[in-house]
Amino acid sequence: MGMRRFAGIDIGSRTIELVVVDGAGQVVQSLKADTGFDPLAEARRLLDGVAYDRIMATGYGRNLFEIAFEAPTVTEIKAHALGARAFFPQALSVLDIGGQDSKVIALFDTGKVKKFEMNDRCAAGTGKFLEIMARTLGYDIAAFGDDTLLAEQETTISSMCTVFAESEVTSLIAKGQSRRSIALGVHASVMRRVAAMIQRVAPEGDIVFTGGVANNGCLRALLSQKLGRGVLCPAQAQFAGALGAALLARETV
Amino acid sequence: MSDAYRSMWAEMGLNLEAHDVLLGVLGNSYKEIYLAQKERPEGMGYFDFVMSEVHGLRIKELLDEKAAGRKIVGAYCVFVPEEIALAANATLVGLCSGADFAVEEVEKLLPRNTCALIKSAFGFKLGKVCPYLESADMIVGENTCDGKKKAYETLGHLVKNLYVMDLPQVKSENGRAVLQAEYFRFKAAVEALTGVTITAESLKTAIQTVNAKRKAIHRLLALRKADPAPISGLDALLANQVFFYDNPARFTASVNKICDELEKRIAEKKGAFPAKTPRILISGCPQAVPNWKLPFIVESSGAVIVGEESCVGERGTRNLTSESGQTVEEMMAAIVERYFQVDCAIFTPNAERLAHIEEMAADYKADGVIHYGLQFCQPYLMESIPVEKALEEKNIPCLRIETDYSMEDAGQLKTRIEAFVEQIKG
Numbered sequence: 289m290g291m292r293r294f295a296g297i298d299i300g301s302r303t304i305e306l307v308v309v310d311g312a313g314q315v316v317q318s319l320k321a322d323t324g325f326d327p328l329a330e331a332r333r334l335l336d337g338v339a340y341d342r343i344m345a346t347g348y349g350r351n352l353f354e355i356a357f358e359a360p361t362v363t364e365i366k367a368h369a370l371g372a373r374a375f376f377p378q379a380l381s382v383l384d385i386g387g388q389d390s391k392v393i394a395l396f397d398t399g400k401v402k403k404f405e406m407n408d409r410c411a412a413g414t415g416k417f418l419e420i421m422a423r424t425l426g427y428d429i430a431a432f433g434d435d436t437l438l439a440e441q442e443t444t445i446s447s448m449c450t451v452f453a454e455s456e457v458t459s460l461i462a463k464g465q466s467r468r469s470i471a472l473g474v475h476a477s478v479m480r481r482v483a484a485m486i487q488r489v490a491p492e493g494d495i496v497f498t499g500g501v502a503n504n505g506c507l508r509a510l511l512s513q514k515l516g517r518g519v520l521c522p523a524q525a526q527f528a529g530a531l532g533a534a535l536l537a538r539e540t541v
Numbered sequence: 542m543s544d545a546y547r548s549m550w551a552e553m554g555l556n557l558e559a560h561d562v563l564l565g566v567l568g569n570s571y572k573e574i575y576l577a578q579k580e581r582p583e584g585m586g587y588f589d590f591v592m593s594e595v596h597g598l599r600i601k602e603l604l605d606e607k608a609a610g611r612k613i614v615g616a617y618c619v620f621v622p623e624e625i626a627l628a629a630n631a632t633l634v635g636l637c638s639g640a641d642f643a644v645e646e647v648e649k650l651l652p653r654n655t656c657a658l659i660k661s662a663f664g665f666k667l668g669k670v671c672p673y674l675e676s677a678d679m680i681v682g683e684n685t686c687d688g689k690k691k692a693y694e695t696l697g698h699l700v701k702n703l704y705v706m707d708l709p710q711v712k713s714e715n716g717r718a719v720l721q722a723e724y725f726r727f728k729a730a731v732e733a734l735t736g737v738t739i740t741a742e743s744l745k746t747a748i749q750t751v752n753a754k755r756k757a758i759h760r761l762l763a764l765r766k767a768d769p770a771p772i773s774g775l776d777a778l779l780a781n782q783v784f785f786y787d788n789p790a791r792f793t794a795s796v797n798k799i800c801d802e803l804e805k806r807i808a809e810k811k812g813a814f815p816a817k818t819p820r821i822l823i824s825g826c827p828q829a830v831p832n833w834k835l836p837f838i839v840e841s842s843g844a845v846i847v848g849e850e851s852c853v854g855e856r857g858t859r860n861l862t863s864e865s866g867q868t869v870e871e872m873m874a875a876i877v878e879r880y881f882q883v884d885c886a887i888f889t890p891n892a893e894r895l896a897h898i899e900e901m902a903a904d905y906k907a908d909g910v911i912h913y914g915l916q917f918c919q920p921y922l923m924e925s926i927p928v929e930k931a932l933e934e935k936n937i938p939c940l941r942i943e944t945d946y947s948m949e950d951a952g953q954l955k956t957r958i959e960a961f962v963e964q965i966k967g
């Protein structure tokens with residue numbers, strides 16, 4: 289009997305992640321692509337040549353996938369909770385910042401979801417906000433957090449709304465404020481928004497930070513400082529949702 | 542659609558074109574949401590008929606009643622006592638406000654951050670699409686939330702026959718006195734409208750008629766405690782909604798007939814959903830016709846709704862009016878007593894509502910509560926936070942939803958609700 293393989297696919301608004309685990313739940317493959325205009329076509333391309341026995345879909349495109357591939361689905365809440373637990377088995381609090389939403393999940397000791405909250409109505413506090421601000425400030429998004437860590441002081445950004453914040457940043461640049469201090473202000477603005485949600489929903493233990501934005505060291509440091517709690521970033525933070533779905537596909541008979 | 546109806550609508554002053562649009566949307570969503578359900582009780586056929594004739598036959602009946610000398614009173618709130626209207630030879634109808642209509646026109650008169658219910662009430666008037674509103678001889682507004690209070694000032698310029706009822710905000714002796722004085726003022730106003738003086742006899746009959754309607758709905762609600770749930774939340778909500786429009790005696794008979802059928806179903810352990818389906822209690826703002834958005838999403842996400850703590854639901858229909866009074870004064874006191882218990886969020890403090898939510902969650906064996914708040918509805922959104930906290934302290938999962946009538950956020954709501962159902966299942 290060949291080795292059994294289980295796949296999870298996370299179809300987000302910006303990116304698609306695919307993770308394949310073996311019968312023991314170990315990751316054997318992880319792939320990623322931009323969602324683009326046609327999520328299903330991208331998903332097909334990503335799956336091309338990937339072998340698996342069962343697949344489960346999550347993310348905002350899960351229902352499209354469900355119909356096209358006759359695959360079961362799970363919400364991104366449960367998928368991220370499972371993924372975060374696989375990375376850190378003791379986790380009680382999960383923060384996920386994706387391209388267009390952010391969510392906080394509180395877990396019971398058993399790993400089951402206790403409570404969650406999503407922000408998906410507004411770009412503030414999401415990856416999109418950081419991306420737009422990085423662009424306005426002339427940063428490459430990959431270097432945005434690391435460079436901001438070097439800032440010596442913070443220029444406060446008062447606008448919560450992405451559109452207003454963008455013009456606020458532009459005018460701060462025009463006033464000759466240092467780029468790094470504005471960048472720190474931008475990070476602090478996202479941090480405050482997210483920290484409030486964490487305190488409300490998941491006030492206990494270290495925070496497992498998943499999603500692409502978890503790689504931003506400045507945001508992690510600010511959050512940890514503000515909350516006085518550890519902020520843990522798994523090596524494959526962006527794959528947490530897909531991993532959770534793959535693990536669930538493995539459990540489901 | 543018969544031509545007779547078209548000329549009836551035209552005579553009432555409806556805008557036929559806009560009205561066609563409304564009926565089209567209503568018919569389609571009814572088909573997609575209601576008729577697509579599986580395992581429906583046969584008795585729901587009655588409600589399918591009522592809904593298909595909601596602007597047709599029922600309006601014709603009302604116009605016939607008018608021709609025979611009865612008056613029609615339209616109301617926006619469950620604080621308007623149907624007993625008093627009936628006793629004075631008037632028919633009370635709820636004025637629905639469960640869909641967006643003529644939004645641009647509405648936003649010329651109301652700020653954008655007004656709740657969807659109030660905007661909808663205006664939209665139906667401005668769009669000239671509601672035959673209930675147009676046939677009403679008296680439209681009763683009430684001083685409840687700030688939004689409605691101020692909106693009636695503006696509505697007063699759009700309709701000729703607006704009557705505004707004042708309501709207390711505190712459950713004190715003074716509050717009770719206000720309600721009592723207002724109900725007597727309302728009684729006099731309806732009597733002046735119909736030219737009929739309320740007698741002990743007519744009031745007693747009216748109380749009995751409304752109580753019978755309530756008892757029938759209580760019976761229906763109690764049957765939902767069974768697992769598997771014998772009726773979907775969508776269908777039960779529809780019965781609660783039609784409560785406000787239908788002829789009371791016919792409604793009572795039809796609901797009782799459905800209950801007979803549901804009792805058989807329960808005995809056979811048959812349900813609208815399989816046994817052990819996660820059970821949800823909805824609590825919060827009223828869901829007026831044709832606002833079926835939340836139950837539709839919930840019941841297509843693997844859960845069943847077993848109760849509504851809502852004015853279109855148990856908050857509106859629970860408690861009977863005592864039938865023991867002999868004089869008009871005694872019966873009026875009984876009416877005040879009954880309505881004074883309605884635990885609407887416009888009251889402060891309003892601890893009774895929380896107690897009722899907890900009681901319902903236990904009675905209906907709900908696995909979780911979804912608090913339904915309309916965007917910009919200050920009273921219910923404010924209460925949703927302490928409600929959530931109190932429920933969680935009792936280990937009852939709670940999800941707070943804030944939404945409106947548009948389908949824009951349907952995808953996001955579905956994700957939240959599916960995740961909530963997963964959470965409940967553990």
Ligand code: SF4
Binds near residue numbers: 618620886887
């Ligand atoms: S929620 Fe309050 S204001 Fe609205 S119908 Fe119910 S009692 Fe009236």
Ligand code: SF4
Binds near residue numbers: 656658686689826915
């Ligand atoms: S839903 Fe809220 S804001 Fe709207 S009318 Fe009712 S109480 Fe007022």
